[in-house]
């Protein structure tokens with residue numbers, strides 16, 4: 226997913242009152258054609274660093 230799309234999802238999620246999200250699906254985050262190394266939730270747009278992903282076991 227593009228980083229810009231993740232930002233848009235985050236704003237939409239905030240507009241809904243930021244309900245809890247279990248982050249059912251994570252995708253690699255890209256800035257244009259380059260991977261950022263992070264993953265983003267396709268539901269709420271939150272991004273996770275590799276260290277956070279490891280901690281979460283994802």
Ligand SMILES: [Zn+2]
Pocket residue numbers: 246247248249266267268269270271
């Ligand atoms: Zn999520």
